[in-house]
Amino acid sequence: MTLPDALSEALSFAGRLADAGRPVALEHFRSGAAADNKHAAGFDPVTAADRGVEAVIRELLAEHRPRDGVIGEEGAPSPSRSGLTWVIDPIDGTRAFIAGLPTWTTLIALQDETGPLISVIDQPFTGERFLGAANRGAWLEHRGDRRPLSVREGVSGISDAILSTTDPGLFEGREADAFSGIAVAAKVRRYGLDAYAYAALALGGVDLVVESGLKAWDAAALIPVVTGAGGVVTSWSGGPCHGGGQVVAAATPALHAEALTHLASASA
Amino acid sequence: MTLPDALSEALSFAGRLADAGRPVALEHFRSGAAADNKHAAGFDPVTAADRGVEAVIRELLAEHRPRDGVIGEEGAPSPSRSGLTWVIDPIDGTRAFIAGLPTWTTLIALQDETGPLISVIDQPFTGERFLGAANRGAWLEHRGDRRPLSVREGVSGISDAILSTTDPGLFEGREADAFSGIAVAAKVRRYGLDAYAYAALALGGVDLVVESGLKAWDAAALIPVVTGAGGVVTSWSGGPCHGGGQVVAAATPALHAEALTHLASASA
Numbered sequence: 001m002t003l004p005d006a007l008s009e010a011l012s013f014a015g016r017l018a019d020a021g022r023p024v025a026l027e028h029f030r031s032g033a034a035a036d037n038k039h040a041a042g043f044d045p046v047t048a049a050d051r052g053v054e055a056v057i058r059e060l061l062a063e064h065r066p067r068d069g070v071i072g073e074e075g076a077p078s079p080s081r082s083g084l085t086w087v088i089d090p091i092d093g094t095r096a097f098i099a100g101l102p103t104w105t106t107l108i109a110l111q112d113e114t115g116p117l118i119s120v121i122d123q124p125f126t127g128e129r130f131l132g133a134a135n136r137g138a139w140l141e142h143r144g145d146r147r148p149l150s151v152r153e154g155v156s157g158i159s160d161a162i163l164s165t166t167d168p169g170l171f172e173g174r175e176a177d178a179f180s181g182i183a184v185a186a187k188v189r190r191y192g193l194d195a196y197a198y199a200a201l202a203l204g205g206v207d208l209v210v211e212s213g214l215k216a217w218d219a220a221a222l223i224p225v226v227t228g229a230g231g232v233v234t235s236w237s238g239g240p241c242h243g244g245g246q247v248v249a250a251a252t253p254a255l256h257a258e259a260l261t262h263l264a265s266a267s268a
Numbered sequence: 269m270t271l272p273d274a275l276s277e278a279l280s281f282a283g284r285l286a287d288a289g290r291p292v293a294l295e296h297f298r299s300g301a302a303a304d305n306k307h308a309a310g311f312d313p314v315t316a317a318d319r320g321v322e323a324v325i326r327e328l329l330a331e332h333r334p335r336d337g338v339i340g341e342e343g344a345p346s347p348s349r350s351g352l353t354w355v356i357d358p359i360d361g362t363r364a365f366i367a368g369l370p371t372w373t374t375l376i377a378l379q380d381e382t383g384p385l386i387s388v389i390d391q392p393f394t395g396e397r398f399l400g401a402a403n404r405g406a407w408l409e410h411r412g413d414r415r416p417l418s419v420r421e422g423v424s425g426i427s428d429a430i431l432s433t434t435d436p437g438l439f440e441g442r443e444a445d446a447f448s449g450i451a452v453a454a455k456v457r458r459y460g461l462d463a464y465a466y467a468a469l470a471l472g473g474v475d476l477v478v479e480s481g482l483k484a485w486d487a488a489a490l491i492p493v494v495t496g497a498g499g500v501v502t503s504w505s506g507g508p509c510h511g512g513g514q515v516v517a518a519a520t521p522a523l524h525a526e527a528l529t530h531l532a533s534a535s536a
Contacts, residue, residue, distance in 0.1 A: 030471060030472070030473065095430075095456050095458065096458070098430065098456070098473065099430045099432075099456065099458050099468055099473040099474050100468045100471040100472065100473020100474065101371070101458065101461070101464075101468060101473065102370050102371070102394055103369070103370070103371070125394070126370055126393070126394050162363075162366065162367045164367075167457075169457075188363050188366070188367065189435070189437075190363065190364070190367050190369065190459075190460045191458075191459040191460050192458050192459050192460060193369070196369075200367055200368045200369060203298060203368045204298070204368065205298065205366065205367040205368020205369065206367050206368065
């Protein structure tokens with residue numbers, strides 16, 4: 001599909017931002033020194049990679065999009081004078097990063113007052129770049145190839161679904177009960193993927209992702225990729241979720257509705 | 269280090285076997301059709317990729333190593349007339365494969381009556397190939413680069429460890445209690461990785477892997493990569509584990525000993 005020029009340009013610029021972050025992140029990935037520093041100081045998901053990637057992205061934004069706002073995990077927010085704001089998580093999935101696993105990502109989204117418009121979920125080690133334009137389209141760029149993404153439309157319900165959440169142990173109380181009701185019913189469960197789970201949903205692999213406690217920079221970039229690939233993503237009560245908190249993403253509207261019947265009672 | 273000629277040749281040939289499997293596996297990875305067939309017939313971890321990869325590997329073995337035995341997940345065992353047997357798991361981590369995640373692997377090991385001598389843990393999508401010669405060395409080949417692998421020697425104990433198991437829900441009874449004692453004490457937990465967890469241990473990322481219910485073809489290829497990188501891998505009672513069953517792999521002898529204090533009471 002053809003995107004409006006402003007969205008197309010923004011998506012292309014988001015790719016440039018991700019390009020700039022890649023070598024910085026990869027310099028620290030699987031480097032013994034980074035892991036040991038991390039451990040020496042006690043476990044802390046803010047790595048040198050986190051700070052370095054956000055710094056190069058903020059530099060490019062300051063130079064080329066000075067009127068846009070910036071919200072990032074690592075720095076102070078900078079206000080928008082254009083109505084547009086970039087939302088950055090330099091390394092999402094810091095635990096995967098430290099463990100040497102290829103499922104951490106760099107998240108970049110551009111949003112206005114209605115929510116995220118375009119986004120990138122970038123995996124520098126595999127070279128996968130998931131791009132989304134909300135409700136319009138999503139694509140995977142991988143080593144010179146680019147193809148449209150589409151959720152698995154044939155999923156018949158939770159009992160047929162591949163479910164993912166980052167850590168089932170993160171839920172407590174009513175949230176834990178609600179998640180458990182879905183987890184026992186699902187066909188397959190996959191854990192520990194952070195934003196990569198939503199990319200896998202857009203690929204047609206994972207069918208349902210249920211999480212809580214997300215920050216705005218964890219959540220914003222998920223939305224254009226999921227809805228662009230034909231999926232549904234909302235809060236546990238069915239409302240907007242780009243501010244973070246409780247998030248449920250599903251391959252189809254029917255699967256999403258079925259998940260909400262479990263989650264609504266525990267919605268914040 | 270320099271390997272004896274026979275091991276060096278075997279490791280090189282294992283790489284040729286993995287080379288032959290890669291395009292077959294990748295043809296089915298993230299192909300909508302493969303996933304839908306799987307789901308239409310109910311969940312079954314034997315995919316077209318499983319059968320296809322094992323077939324091309326068995327063909328090469330029959331042609332070039334006709335006197336060696338073969339044990340594979342998909343076909344009948346063929347007896348050894350050389351004292352050597354190849355142990356093959358064409359797609360380890362079938363759930364990751366179906367979910368579109370880059371952490372499934374092809375496992376190839378060569379063993380004699382003492383256990384596995386050399387092995388390959390191959391990830392075709394990322395292009396990572398982990399090679400091991402038991403107690404002698406381990407290497408990562410990745411996109412033209414080759415480097416030696418080494419576990420994280422600085423891990424000070426379970427409370428400092430990144431722990432992995434494929435699914436904590438697979439443990440029952442005494443096994444569940446024993447695993448839980450380690451899981452609550454560990455610094456970080458990562459799930460769903462199958463053999464990739466042992467490769468991550470050899471990389472210095474993951475520090476401890478605890479599993480049970482492995483088959484011989486799940487287990488054999490783990491051992492040369494882990495011990496070649498300086499790690500320790502045994503059954504939960506500290507004995508050999510290449511036949512499968514309960515497996516514990518640790519970055520250091522001290523961490524291994526600490527894990528055994530939790531696991532020994534639940535050892536089979």
